[in-house]
Amino acid sequence: MKNFLGNSNIIPISVIVFFIVAFWYLAAIPMNSEKVSRQFKNLTFKEHVDKSWNLKKPKLPTPHQIVNEIIKTTFYKKINSKRSLVYHGWITLKATLAGFILGTILGILLALGIVHNRAMDFSVMPWVIASQTVPILAIAPMIIVVMNSVGVTGLLPKAIISMYLSFFPVVVGMVKGLRSPDQMQLDQMKTWSATQNQTLWRLRFPSSLPYLFASLKVGIAASLIGAIVGELPSGAISGLGARMLAGTYYGQTVMIWSALFAAAILAATLVFLISFLQNYTLKKMAIVR
Amino acid sequence: MISVENVDLTFETNDGPVHALREVSLEVKEGDFVSFIGPSGCGKTTLLRVIAALESPTTGNVSVNNMVPDDARKAREYGYVFQAAGLYPWRTVSGNIKLPLEIMGYSSAEKEERTKKVIELVELKGFEKKFPWQLSGGMQQRASIARALAFDANILLMDEPFGALDEIVRDRLNGELLNLWARTKKTICFVTHSIPEAVFLSTKIVVMSPRPGRITDVIESSLPAKRDLNIRDSSEFIKIAQRVREGLKAGHLDEDL
Numbered sequence: 001m002k003n004f005l006g007n008s009n010i011i012p013i014s015v016i017v018f019f020i021v022a023f024w025y026l027a028a029i030p031m032n033s034e035k036v037s038r039q040f041k042n043l044t045f046k047e048h049v050d051k052s053w054n055l056k057k058p059k060l061p062t063p064h065q066i067v068n069e070i071i072k073t074t075f076y077k078k079i080n081s082k083r084s085l086v087y088h089g090w091i092t093l094k095a096t097l098a099g100f101i102l103g104t105i106l107g108i109l110l111a112l113g114i115v116h117n118r119a120m121d122f123s124v125m126p127w128v129i130a131s132q133t134v135p136i137l138a139i140a141p142m143i144i145v146v147m148n149s150v151g152v153t154g155l156l157p158k159a160i161i162s163m164y165l166s167f168f169p170v171v172v173g174m175v176k177g178l179r180s181p182d183q184m185q186l187d188q189m190k191t192w193s194a195t196q197n198q199t200l201w202r203l204r205f206p207s208s209l210p211y212l213f214a215s216l217k218v219g220i221a222a223s224l225i226g227a228i229v230g231e232l233p234s235g236a237i238s239g240l241g242a243r244m245l246a247g248t249y250y251g252q253t254v255m256i257w258s259a260l261f262a263a264a265i266l267a268a269t270l271v272f273l274i275s276f277l278q279n280y281t282l283k284k285m286a287i288v289r
Numbered sequence: 290m291i292s293v294e295n296v297d298l299t300f301e302t303n304d305g306p307v308h309a310l311r312e313v314s315l316e317v318k319e320g321d322f323v324s325f326i327g328p329s330g331c332g333k334t335t336l337l338r339v340i341a342a343l344e345s346p347t348t349g350n351v352s353v354n355n356m357v358p359d360d361a362r363k364a365r366e367y368g369y370v371f372q373a374a375g376l377y378p379w380r381t382v383s384g385n386i387k388l389p390l391e392i393m394g395y396s397s398a399e400k401e402e403r404t405k406k407v408i409e410l411v412e413l414k415g416f417e418k419k420f421p422w423q424l425s426g427g428m429q430q431r432a433s434i435a436r437a438l439a440f441d442a443n444i445l446l447m448d449e450p451f452g453a454l455d456e457i458v459r460d461r462l463n464g465e466l467l468n469l470w471a472r473t474k475k476t477i478c479f480v481t482h483s484i485p486e487a488v489f490l491s492t493k494i495v496v497m498s499p500r501p502g503r504i505t506d507v508i509e510s511s512l513p514a515k516r517d518l519n520i521r522d523s524s525e526f527i528k529i530a531q532r533v534r535e536g537l538k539a540g541h542l543d544e545d546l
Contacts, residue, residue, distance in 0.1 A: 184371050184372075184373060184375055185375055187343050187369075187371070188369065188371060188375055189392075190343060190362070191341055191343070191362065191367070191368075191369040192365065192388075192389045192392050192393065192440075193362055193363045193365055193392075193393075194392045198391075198392050202377075202388065202391070202392070203377075206377070206379055285378070285379035286378045286379055286420045286421075286422060287378055287379060
């Protein structure tokens with residue numbers, strides 16, 4: 001983690017990726033065999049393998065088919081076209097970021113309440129935990145439908161679902177983080193007769209940053225999942241979730257997988273950005289060296 | 290000026306009440322350097338915390354500069370130095386020293402001036418821009434003392450400030466602390482479990498013993514106000530150290546009975 005790019009991690013990671021890809025190609029042969037046999041007769045084994053790796057609607061698409069599809073739909077379509085992954089990715093990204101920001105704010109506010117107010121300390125946490133035991137797939141359609149009935153559509157309902165998933169790690173992390181100063185540090189503030197606000201801004205909040213960043217990394221990945229789930233039940237026509245759904249309607253497995261990979265790449269990029277921000281901030285604050 | 294009268298303090302714990310202080314009475318005059326010495330559990334830190342209003346006594350009266358301790362705390366009548374330096378890693382040395390000044394709302398010109406003054410006082414000049422992790426343990430503790438001095442309270446409460454340091458560094462800091470005390474004329478209450486440290490520093494040594502925490506002896510030091518480390522070899526020093534040791538022993542004998 002110290003040096004994300006260009007260190008000895010590269011070799012073990014590549015070896016594992018190599019084995020996954022090799023296994024994938026091998027698995028594609030039996031998975032797609034039935035379809036190949038139905039469409040083509042009298043193939044040599046080599047031809048059979050070749051066909052099963054390049055079917056139009058395979059059961060299991062091969063990595064190169066997915067990569068080709070991603071490249072085609074990312075770089076060779078107009079970005080406002082319904083067939084462009086950039087277009088769909090951007091729609092999902094907007095909802096993800098909006099939900100992430102809302103979730104982070106809500107999470108921090110709840111944590112502040114829990115740390116500073118005894119009543120909230122005893123009453124809020126069980127509800128926060130209960131909220132996460134409800135399957136998001138059950139909540140998401142309700143949020144979409146309820147908000148739709150009051151005329152709110154588009155980005156906001158999806159952002160709310162993202163918020164619902166992403167506030168949780170932030171609350172848990174921030175409660176721990178805001179409570180991380182030890183008794184001596186709090187006593188020290190007391191000897192200076194510091195107000196609650198001064199203690200918060202000068203001690204509790206800076207001390208909580210390592211916890212906050214760890215939570216944000218979990219939160220932003222959860223946000224993306226929330227946005228995608230939010231696109232599934234609404235019959236939305238745009239967004240990575242809608243793209244996956246459309247793929248299943250039409251048996252376009254390559255499209256499903258490419259949307260899946262696009263979502264994974266997006267999530268990895270977002271987490272990486274937060275990691276970068278984390279390293280930069282905590283180094284600057286000399287909390288880690 | 291600090292006066293403690295018949296203070297009792299009992300902590301309620303899961304294993305029943307713990308008698309941390311019993312019938313503790315003490316007078317600290319302005320400009321005194323008072324050490325509290327005793328084994329762990331004798332209530333020396335608790336007594337310091339009572340004076341600082343970090344604990345409240347169960348019964349008895351405490352006054353600090355003619356105020357109840359909590360008012361004295363709010364009036365910022367004392368600076369408190371903890372066993373750990375407790376510097377904020379994200380602040381430089383001068384940033385750490387400015388912290389209490391920020392909290393107390395000093396103007397930035399005054400913050401600069403006071404920081405400069407106390408940094409000179411603890412001999413940390415040239416290290417203002419360093420971060421705590423770039424300093425040795427002894428220097429960190431000096432920065433922590435500077436921070437407690439920055440707002441110029443006339444009482445300094447110190448809870449084993451050199452307890453975590455090695456003996457060589459501790460000796461040097463003891464010498465520096467005496468100089469600082471002579472120059473600033475503060476009233477200092479100093480908790481320690483080292484007999485030489487207590488005898489070397491103090492004008493008055495309060496010997497305490499545990500279960501229940503109480504004062505077994507109060508020794509007015511006959512050593513001259515101006516001292517250096519060589520005084521430790523004087524017969525006067527050894528005599529006082531002996532009396533402290535006997536006081537500590539007496540506390541343990543009580544326990545055996």
